[in-house]
Amino acid sequence: MTKSLAGGVQWAIFLIASSIAAPVAIANIFGMDTADTALFLQRTIFVLGIACLIQALIGHRLPINEGPAGLWWGIFIVYAGLVGVLYSTAAESLQVLQSGLFYSGILFILFAVTGLVDKLKRFFTPTVTFVYLLLLVLQISESIMKGLFGIVSEGDLLDGPVLLAAIAVILMTFYFMVHRSPFVSRYSVLLSIAFGWLLFWLIGKAPSIPKTEGAWLAFPEMLVFGPLIFDGGMLVTALFLTVLLIANMMASVRVMESLLKNAFSIQTEDRMKQASVASGFNHLLAGLFSSVGPVPISGAAGFVSATRTTGLRPFIVGGIIVAFVSLFPQLMAVLAALPAPVAYAVIFAIFSKMVEMAFNELETEENRRRSYKVAAFGLMTGVGLMFIPSDSMAELPSAVAAILSNGLISGTVIAIFIEQMLIHFTRST
DSSP, X not given: OXXXXXXXXXXXXXXXXXXXXXXXXXXXXXXXXXXXXXXXXXXXXHHHHHHHHHHHHHSOOSSOOEEEOHHHHHHHHHHHTTBTTTBSSHHHHHHHHHHHHHHHHHHHHHHHHHTHHHHHXXXXXXXXXXXXXXXXXXXXXHHHHHHHTTOOSTTOOOOHHHHHHHHHHHHHHHHHHTOSSHHHHHTHHHHHXXXXXXXXXXXXXXXXXXXXXXXSOOXXXXXXXXXXXXXXXXXHHHHHHHHHHHHHHHHHHHHHHHHHHHHHOOOOOOOHHHHHHHHHHHHHHHHHTTOOOEEEOTHHHHHHHHHOOOOHHHHHHHHHHHHHHTTOHHHHHHHHTSOHHHHHHHHHHHHHHHHHHHHHHHHTOSOHHHHHHHHHHHHHHHHHHHTSOGGGGTTSOHHHHHHHTOHHHHHHHHHHHXXXXXXXXXXXX
16 A cells, blocks of 8 residues: 555656646647646546546556647647637636537547547557657757756856756766666656755745645536537647647557567457547546646657566556545645746656657567658658747648648658558559
8 A cells, every 4th residue: 555655656746747848838828827827737646546547447557648649739830820810808718628628528538439440550660669668768859958058048048056066966867767666766756856856945046835725625527617618710720739649549559568568468359449439538638627638648668678677557546636635725726836947957867768658669679671761751840840930821721731840640641641651652553
């Protein structure tokens, strides 16, 4: 029980630390004040905790935490730009987005029932998984490095003490990961965060814990942005978005299954259809609580590899802790005060494991020549799109803009297309 509780606390801290950025950024884009931002963060964290439990109990049943989907993040940004163009106020735009989460939830379930999920599964070969993992690491590397340098916004200068302290946390995290003691290696993330928080407090770089007003216990409100409405443009956007989110979900499940099989000799059952249904419920929940759409996070494989915590029980405990903590605004304020460079330093170490997994995936591919061609197209497209400013796509349809502004998804889709084309060409000749 003690082991499950300690593992659960570690999962909870990792989930919250890796999920805070998205809701805070979205709230800022829509001009929410401090109180509304805190409530938006609370609703999002609550939904993520429940979403983890739903996937663990009726979905894929793997230790993969749910996080704010990057695609939904992009759609929120796009729709914020439509305020004053298609929608008169930010509240109206948010109401459409809230309804879009419901559309996506229903589509997730329909795709599972109709068997589309099973048909998509064959496209996620070791080569495609390699491209997806590398693009994932490359996409997040900019945010990680800015966080390590202490750069919060454009124009900020490098903060020397923050960088040195962050490097110390990275080194300590790697040390804990490879420690001979099973206890230390298993709880390396928890120990690293504790060490980093203490270090930043000692050098005076830890933010103070803000005082929250109101009740100690507060249940998240529902349909904050108003009643559900029908919007044809959002329905089309949700359709394309859901297909890509299913692809994202499959990649995350595929990565975890591969890790458990190759590193821990654990066999898993095929529950992709159930995972899609669970994702549908999670999106309905996100819409009900006016938050951000969740998706299984591939970074969970790096976390499991680093901590060697493969059991589902600590993961379930972590989900319960996250949902429970979100009900207490003061506790949320404490966790939100975690120094950002500490979180980025730990994530740096975890995502380094993802690079190892990517090349391990490529080694299992039999037709290596074809893999190199596919990887070249996928990586060049995905990385290239990461350098194009999202403002350049402002006049495109929202679904197209969200896809092209996401190099991870675009590069993965291109890799799938090129690989299937080469396979078809080989069979034809």
